[in-house]
Amino acid sequence: MPKIKGNLIIGQSGGATAVINSSLAGAVAEALRHEEVGEIYGMLDGVQGLLQEQLIDLRAQVGTPQKLDELKHTPSAALGMCRYKLNDSERERILAILKKYNIRYFLYAGGNDSADTCHRLDLMSREAGYELHAIGIPKTIDNDLPQMDHCPGYGSIARFLAIATQDSGIDSQAAHLVHPIKLIEVMGRNAGWVAASAVLGKRREEDAPHLIYTPERRLDPARFLQDVQEVYKKYGYCVAVIGETVRGPDGKTLGTQAEPYLVDSFGHKYYHGPAHYLMGLIIKELGITARYDKPGTIQRMSMLCASPVDLDEAWEAGAVAARRAIGGETGLMVTLLRGQDENGGYKCEYGVTALENIANTEHKMPVSYINAAGNFVTQDFIDYALPLIGGPIPAYLKLDRAALVKTSL
Amino acid sequence: MPKIKGNLIIGQSGGATAVINSSLAGAVAEALRHEEVGEIYGMLDGVQGLLQEQLIDLRAQVGTPQKLDELKHTPSAALGMCRYKLNDSERERILAILKKYNIRYFLYAGGNDSADTCHRLDLMSREAGYELHAIGIPKTIDNDLPQMDHCPGYGSIARFLAIATQDSGIDSQAAHLVHPIKLIEVMGRNAGWVAASAVLGKRREEDAPHLIYTPERRLDPARFLQDVQEVYKKYGYCVAVIGETVRGPDGKTLGTQAEPYLVDSFGHKYYHGPAHYLMGLIIKELGITARYDKPGTIQRMSMLCASPVDLDEAWEAGAVAARRAIGGETGLMVTLLRGQDENGGYKCEYGVTALENIANTEHKMPVSYINAAGNFVTQDFIDYALPLIGGPIPAYLKLDRAALVKTSL
Incomplete structure (x- = not known):
């Protein structure tokens, strides 16, 4: 003993x-x-x-x-x-x-x-x-620890966002006459693993998410507006997922180019995130109603x-x-x-x-997981991530909107 | 036939x-x-x-x-x-x-x-x-249709918020050294039914939510800061739920007193909501770190x-x-x-x-469902609403933080 x-x-x-x-x-x-x-x-x-x-x-x-x-x-x-x-x-x-x-x-x-x-x-x-x-x-x-395939905690936020993005997608499609553009700003420090995971509930090309922007690639606002408009023209609505630290052409997180909305007594500056900034762009430049959701802490610890x-x-x-x-x-x-x-x-x-x-090292997404345009993920990423959420999420019924009734009366 | x-x-x-x-x-x-x-x-x-x-x-x-x-x-x-x-x-x-x-x-x-x-x-x-x-x-x-006890759709957003607030509560308690104050801004048009439902996962007095503000009562910012500080002193953290249309002493929705952050081409003005405004107050006036979550559309259609x-x-x-x-x-x-x-x-x-x-009528919360101070709901409300979410939500394990190990070494 x-x-x-x-x-x-x-x-x-x-x-x-x-x-x-x-x-x-x-x-x-x-x-x-x-x-x-x-x-x-x-x-x-x-x-x-x-x-x-x-x-x-x-x-x-x-x-x-x-x-x-x-x-x-x-x-x-x-x-x-x-x-x-x-x-x-x-x-x-x-x-x-x-x-x-x-x-x-x-x-x-x-x-x-x-x-x-x-x-x-x-x-x-x-x-x-x-x-x-x-x-x-x-x-x-964040799934950004080096020396490992993935990190505990990632599979669950990924599953949350796969479900939340699917839900937002059918909601945005249902509301396409009123609120056709939805941005979802998600966590993920300096890597795009979390933003990318929003794809994991997607089954058809027309399903949400249509666009995914990760911090690994800089976001050009003019190009972004083109992307959104193309999707909107094609499907009548658009859901775009944005990492909370996505950077603009100047290398700074989108939103921090503006004045901080608050400065606390220690001098810390509080800025709006990328989705707030991009929503404003869509409304002003494209003249289309847009909204954004920022699921907050619930995304990372929903049982x-x-x-x-x-x-x-x-x-x-x-x-x-x-x-x-x-x-x-x-x-x-x-x-x-x-x-x-x-x-x-x-x-x-x-x-x-x-x-x-x-300690003090970050593992970002490999180049092969992000598409050439920098506005979506690749099948390689899906193959990597799907097992981590425990396989496909439950499917919903989708009515065929194209099968309109013809009447000869 | x-x-x-x-x-x-x-x-x-x-x-x-x-x-x-x-x-x-x-x-x-x-x-x-x-x-x-x-x-x-x-x-x-x-x-x-x-x-x-x-x-x-x-x-x-x-x-x-x-x-x-x-x-x-x-x-x-x-x-x-x-x-x-x-x-x-x-x-x-x-x-x-x-x-x-x-x-x-x-x-x-x-x-x-x-x-x-x-x-x-x-x-x-x-x-x-x-x-x-x-x-x-x-x-x-919104649960605000007249002539009925409750409306289909309410029980589900209520269950979502009961769970989300419970989750936010244990997260805020866990993070009390870093992010002790959490505001949650929720839907609900001109009635407080949705905000009130956040209480439905609460089991102990120290559990979240600690404060609930509904649009039926005007919110006095000075009084609000007192409320938050009292809870914070007592429990070391505080979770407050705020209806998205809660009004200030002037009768206008909190947040609309400031300049709009955006005006679109039709002249529509976009304002921050009450939680954004109140978070700023807490940071500036109390000098405590505060955050807010705004669950967005997911709260109303999560299956x-x-x-x-x-x-x-x-x-x-x-x-x-x-x-x-x-x-x-x-x-x-x-x-x-x-x-x-x-x-x-x-x-x-x-x-x-x-x-x-x-048509065109709203059913607000009765006086008996809101406490005298206007910062929480009553047991009458809980008795009313609990059956609508299908009974109590699953309980989590809570460690006893007060049972500290004493060693005589």
Whole structure:
């Protein structure tokens, strides 16, 4: 019977997703299976809470299969999150806390900033000669972490946007006499993975979305107006999806060319996004009624729209991290890689990479996923992304508007 | 065996909902049962399409139980909609079309503008001595039609917002160190039914939403800031729901006091809504980070969030309309009334009222549904609305943040 080697702690960091609690549940489930793990702590609000000794007992709170399943199906970060950069002056403080609670396994779910935090903690403890096994669990809806095929959280925002764009499409077609142009501004930091995912509910050429603009390509407003008008002429309506950081010809995010609508007391400037700017252009230049939707935070943490594939993979990513840490490894982040099942279909495999390979690096969409005109995605992208949302979304009935009744009366 | 008396036509009008196709399906299903009904036509884009003889054959396109069930579960208006006021000069044209297609049953799903259209058509045909049975099917997410307990479409937007607000709440609590204040601006024309529905996922006092502002009460910005700060001090975060037409002390919609951000070529002015204005106030006056979400059209036609009760009632409202028309009645709109089942629980009963009682009248929230401070709803409202969304929404797991680990080391 192995001796208890120490306690395990887990934290969540950065913008929450629909499945980050599934990673938490997977890690706890795995930790429960290892006798060398004593307490299983959750840190509230990431390392910022850890610095204040805000620890809760996860073994007591979610240590049963039923509670873990409930946790898996709870969106957003149950432990709370932070955006906090550990600095060297906090080194002694944090090491003292790790020692005080006899923490030997440190798991941290987040994106590249969180990988940086986990990496620093690993270095600090090595330098101090304190044995700590620190492993990162990938998490970001942006899908922009390097060294991996895709990131937990992405499949679920992709499924949300596939459904929301399909819904917006049939609504815009129904309202073509009143509101024919709909823009949808979506998240995605500096990469277009999220915007691109709006295509995943499209079945016919005339279906929404008709246009997709990702931050990888600059958007020329004159060309954009041409694109919209062409689609509108062809189908009588148009749905265009715009990444929230799409840049204009000057390289700046569209919308920031105007004056900020607000400047706060710290001097931070608040600007409208690209969709607001482009909607104004359509109304003024084309004289067509246009609207935009900006789904907001709901897009990244809707449990109703969560991808079942993403939910399961996030769990497994958490479990792998716990297993690796308990097995004695450190300084790594779990990676999700694309394998093949026995029928040549999609299968996720799990690996690791050094945390320093993740921190402060962004993985953008490859050229082959964006069409030549820069206003849509390619079939290669669809083939890549469709398995991540758990296959096609439910289809709706579509009436044949062209089959008009002829009467000889 | 009854002789075929004529053909039936059905149209959809005004902003689409998640369940307006369920009414269409219910009406078609009922019409299929009556041998006196010949053709079953759908008019594309409401009366605007009818004026252009844009008719499709619904018996051919959805005349099977399976197709009708698919139609029931398709959100938005499958036939297309319009916002078009019939004028007297079109009287001859529209009567000629009704005669040409031998239309004797006219069903029209919509809100009060659509009731007005249906009413005009009824009068026109009476005056011309043309036998037409025109019945309205109620439809509006705004829930503001008079003469009825509630409207088809409301239960589904209410369920969407109950879920979205619960999701936003746990997300805002998780992000309390970074983004503690969240405003959600929702639809609802001049009544607060939609804003109020955000409460329906709330279980504990500390859960979101903490504040709800409806258009029935004017919002005093200074008082609003006090409200937000009190909640923030108490819980460390705050989620406030704002109706899109909430008015300030001057009686004008909040946001329209500023300059319009856009004026189109017709001179229409575009203003930011109340949430945009109030977010700015919080940032400037309280110095706290605030954000707002405006779910947009997705809130009113999400099938994933549709209320099963609403879906079934919308079907039945369509069926009742068809039955009444075929039975020889005209000039009426179907109403949804609150009855009781044998156990004293919720039950919907169906009645009718004259179309002229519906047209151009709005039913606002009663005083007893809004608290004295005007910043939340009452238990009476919750008791009224909860059955309409099909009962409580799924609960999430919540970790106990207060149960901090104490260590004696």
